[in-house]
Amino acid sequence: MAELDPFEPDDESDDESDNERGGRPAHAAGAPDDDSDDDISDEPVECTISIAKPRKGALLFECHAWPTKLEVLKVSYIKDEKLVSEDTSEAERKLRAAGVGPEYDGLPKRIKEEFNKYLTERGIDGALAQSVSEFIKYKTQKEAQGWFDAVGSFFSGR
Template identity: 35%
Template sequence: MSALRALRQLTASSSRSLAARAAPRAVTRSALAARVAPVSASRAFSVSARRLGEGASDAALSQRLAEELKYEKEATPAEEPEFLTTFKKNSPWTIQDTPGMDEVALVRKFGNEEIRLIFSIADIQNEQEPEFEEGEEGVEDGAEDAEASLPPYPLRCSFSFTKPSTPGALTIDAMCQDGTFVIDNISYYSDAKVGTDLTVEADWKRRGYYLGPQFDTLDISLQDEFDKFLAERGIDSTLAFWVPQYAEYKEQKEYVSWLKNVRDFVDA
């Protein structure tokens, strides 16, 4: 179990309404049914089942996967998106993204600090249309445009801060939504490896540590100073808008790869 997923069971224990607003991710994509025409029985049985495996349904499944893969490839830009190119060129953060994994890390140096941000694409939800009560009008055009540019889901994030001059580590758990990082709590570990390692052993040790108070229970002036501390290190609204953009970009790439891998397996 990864550190990001296991850290304090964030979505289960957090009292924040942001996490509560995230709807469960749909298991299937409704768009697939609308885009792909039904495969007729005659086409399904016109191909020998043993040519694609041992099941009579293999040919139909392979065809559906191929159609969805073709659609998604056509909808995916071949070139790197501008937001990503600009980020790589101008940002002090370095992206660590392993294909096939659902977590992404951003790392940077700030003075004598090593800073790491981890977020997961597993929180991405299908976008839902806003619901209005009977007789209620929608928001104004300007506000509607602004809302449309924001993702409808929060993303769980974990920050870690380490220094070579001290054995400890500071970690922050937050939710990224609406162009801001909403801090849940700030923890301190006397052993940096316990606080930052992405191993089962380190995760098990973390469960016995005091995790710090809920951030919103701290004195307001102390919260303000922590906000300044993060902003000075580039953990600000600019980064909070970028993270969901990259999460959606990676999720699309992983979905296309998943379609290809599954189809190749069915066809083998």
């Protein structure tokens, strides 16, 4: 399913007629030539990890989850730990205003090692990144299948 791109011609389409209509051939310049199903997971997934302690605030880690590793981009300290568990636009606005922190790359190596150790001790590591990547791949395939089912239903008149 991951190999299926609804905007790329399939094996039965004629590349010449696609070009005449302004389409692009399946392997245009810059397009990957391999048909692996890893294409989706080659891109990082943006995620935010929050670790809160009652009456002590929360740490907010902005990360990229790659297929095999977790890359921390920024660490913020949030005074009000309740903000990280609320799912409202108001909480999101407050988080953005309160979430001040340095870029992770700018931190001293020793501090980054301690943050990485802290996260690893809590199971926030490459295995989690792999799970996130696999879930996104599954979700993307499921959504695509739903789209194909809906379009098929539309054409069949059901």
